[in-house]
Amino acid sequence: MSDARVAGAPAPASIAAHGTSLVRFDAAERAAHWANATLFLVLIATALPLYFPSIEAAVGRRALVADIHTWCGVALPVPLAVSLAGPWGARLRRDLRRVNRWSAEEVRWLRSFGTHRVTRPDKFSAGQKLNAAFTAGAILVMLASGSVLRWFGPFPLSFRTGATFVHDVLATVIVVVVSAHVALAVSHPTALRSMVTGRVSTAWARRHAVAWLDEQSGEFRPGHS
C-alpha cells in the first residue's frame, strides 16, 4: 500500500519525522506468535488421527502421535510466558493491556455481533482483540482438560467424562476460530506481513488503526508503542 494513495489531513509532524512506517510488533511478539501458531498447528494435526479412526488408519503410530500431542500441549503456555517474562517483553505486556481494553465503540461491535462498524479502529481490530482473548482462554482450558485426560489419577473419575466433553467441544471451536484467523490473515496481506516484518505503513495505520496512529502522533515518546 502506497502513501501516495492517502488522502485527507497532512501527516502530523511527528509521524513524518518517523518516516512512512511504524513498528506494530517487535521481535519478541513475533517470536511468541509464530511459536504459538506452530504449537497450535502441530496440536491440530496430531489431534486429527487421535480423533478420527479413518485418519489414524492412514497415519498409524498412535502412541507416538499421542506423545507429540501431549507434550506440545504442555508446551503451549511457554511461548507467551517466555516472551512476557523478561525485559524483552515490555512491548508485549503493553499490547496485552491494549488487547484487554475495549473502547465503547468496540464493545458495541461485539454486542452487535460484528455488524456495528468501528470508526476509530485501535492498533488491533476488535476481532483481533477477541481472537487474542479467545486464544488465551483456549490455551488455559485445553491445558486443564487435557491434563485431566492424560493424568486422571488425582481427580474424581467423573472429571474424565467432563474433561473429554470440554476438550472435544473446545477443540471443535478452536479449529473453526483458527481457520477463520488464517483465512482473514491471508485476505489481509498487509496485516499478515506485519506479523512477519513487524512493520506497517502509516497509510495502512491511517486506514486500519487510526486511533493508534493519532495516539502515537499526539504523544509520541521513543520506545512507546
Next chain:
Amino acid sequence: MEPTPSAGRAPGGAAAEADPVPEPDRRVPVGRRVLLAMAGLGIAGIVAGAKVQGAVGRALGSGLGGYLPGGDRFRIYTITGSFPQVAPDAYRLSVSGLVDRTLALSLADLRSMPRTSLVRDFQCVTGWRVPSVHWAGVRLADVLDAAGVHRGAAALTFDSYDGADTESLTLDQARRPDVIVAYEMLGGPITTAHGGPVRLYVAPMYGYKSLKWLSNVRVVDSAVPGFWERNGYSVDAWVGASNGRSDPPIQ
C-alpha cells in the same frame, strides 16, 4: 466490581493510573472477561460435564447426538502410555487357576473353537458410544469349559499384555453368551490400538471391562477389583446401571 459493558466506562482512580493506554476512562476490560468466562466454563465443564453431556445427548436423541463432538467414535486409552506389540503367531492365551487343565491357547486354537459373532454398541464410561460394532471370537464360557472350572470357583481375573491393566468378572457374568474372547472387531483382525490380536469383549458392560491385549484368564474363588475399579469405577459395570450413569441399554 468491574463495570458492565453497557456502562461503557471503566472506573478511574488506581485502575486508570496503572494503565498507560490513553483514554482509559472509556475502556472496558473485555479481554479479561472473555478469559475468565472461558476458564469458568471450562472448569464447570470438567466438573459437571458428565451431567451436561448426558442431558444434551438425551435432549438431541441418538440421531443428532452422534454429530456432537465426542460422539460415536472410538477413543483409545492406554494406562501404560504405549501399546504392547504381540505378534499373532506368538500370541498365547493362558487359562489357569482353579481349573482341571491349564491351557495356553494360540490364535489358531481360538479360531478352531466355535465362532460367535456379535453386533453391539460399545459404550464408554466417559460418555462416548460407538453404535453397531461388529465383533467375533469365542464365547468365554467355551474357553472355561475347555479348561474345566473347579467346583467352588466364583470369579475370573484377567491380565493384559500391557503388564498393568487387570479386570474381573464373576463366573455367572463370564458365562453370558455376549461375553467373548474376541479376535475380530470392526470387520477384521483387531488392531494393536484396539487391543489386538485378542481382547475381551463384555457387551453389556462399560468399555473398561473389555480388557485389551488379553494375556491371562485366572479362575479364582472371589472377584479381585481390576485396575479401573481400584481407581473408582464400579466392579459390576452394567451399562446404564452403574458408575452413576443412566445411558440407554446396549443394542
